[in-house]
Amino acid sequence: MSEVSSREEFLDKVEKSASKCEREVHGCGRCALSALMEHFDLGDQAGKELALMGILPMSGGIAQTRNTCGALLGGLMGIGMVSFPAGLDQSNMDEIRRSMQIGARYYRKFEEEIGHSRCFDIRAVGLGRCYDTGDPDEYRKFVEAGAYDFCSGICGKAARLAAEFMLDIQEEQKKATASS
Numbered sequence: 001m002s003e004v005s006s007r008e009e010f011l012d013k014v015e016k017s018a019s020k021c022e023r024e025v026h027g028c029g030r031c032a033l034s035a036l037m038e039h040f041d042l043g044d045q046a047g048k049e050l051a052l053m054g055i056l057p058m059s060g061g062i063a064q065t066r067n068t069c070g071a072l073l074g075g076l077m078g079i080g081m082v083s084f085p086a087g088l089d090q091s092n093m094d095e096i097r098r099s100m101q102i103g104a105r106y107y108r109k110f111e112e113e114i115g116h117s118r119c120f121d122i123r124a125v126g127l128g129r130c131y132d133t134g135d136p137d138e139y140r141k142f143v144e145a146g147a148y149d150f151c152s153g154i155c156g157k158a159a160r161l162a163a164e165f166m167l168d169i170q171e172e173q174k175k176a177t178a179s180s
Contacts, residue, residue: 007167014039014163018071019156023148029058032074032159040166042081051077061119064134069119071155072110075162076103082166106165110158126150 014035021031030052037048055077057063059070084091084099111117115125123130127150131142 010039010167011160011163015156015160018159019152022071022152022155026148027056027059027070028151028155028158029055029070029074031155032071032162033077034074035159036075036078036162036166037081039163040078040082042078060133064132066118066120066123066130066132068117069110069114069122069154069158071151071158072107072117074155075106075110075158078159078162079103079106079165079169083169102165102169106162109161109165113157113161114154122154123147123150126154 017038018032018035021034022028025031033055034048034052037043037051042048043051055070055074058068058073061067061069062073079102080099083102084095107117114122116122120130127142127145127147131145131147132138133142
């Protein structure tokens with residue numbers, strides 16, 4: 001099996017995992033991050049659970065405000081987990097800058113592929129309008145409009161795209177380690 005097909009198979013698994021989670025469990029931010037943490041083996045069980053609890057309010061465009069897409073934020077967290085090698089008290093500005101630059105490239109790529117970074121705009125295009133999911137009647141209409149099928153696709157794409165960046169980061173780290 002070639003390295004390219006192996007990479008594609010891995011990315012397919014990440015995408016399917018995030019998409020399935022969003023369809024079945026909901027919470028786009030935690031579903032994207034969960035898939036990334038699972039497939040990249042990030043953190044111990046307690047750390048994973050804490051991160052997934054912490055990101056839950058980022059779903060629905062940051063606490064259902066329809067601002068920045070929660071799946072995008074979950075991807076950014078995954079990228080941060082592999083791109084930033086030092087702990088809080090051990091970091092330096094070069095590492096911080098590098099992690100931020102990678103995050104910015106992911107953000108721009110997400111916008112390029114999805115069309116928008118705001119949940120409101122993504123939903124308006126994909127569902128014909130944006131729903132206020134904090135309102136029970138609007139939430140019902142949101143579900144009836146096929147939102148979880150639509151949002152699961154966005155969540156899967158966000159996780160896959162983040163996984164591409166994360167694989168590239170890991171490859172760079174391996175090369176740096178081998179050359180030192």
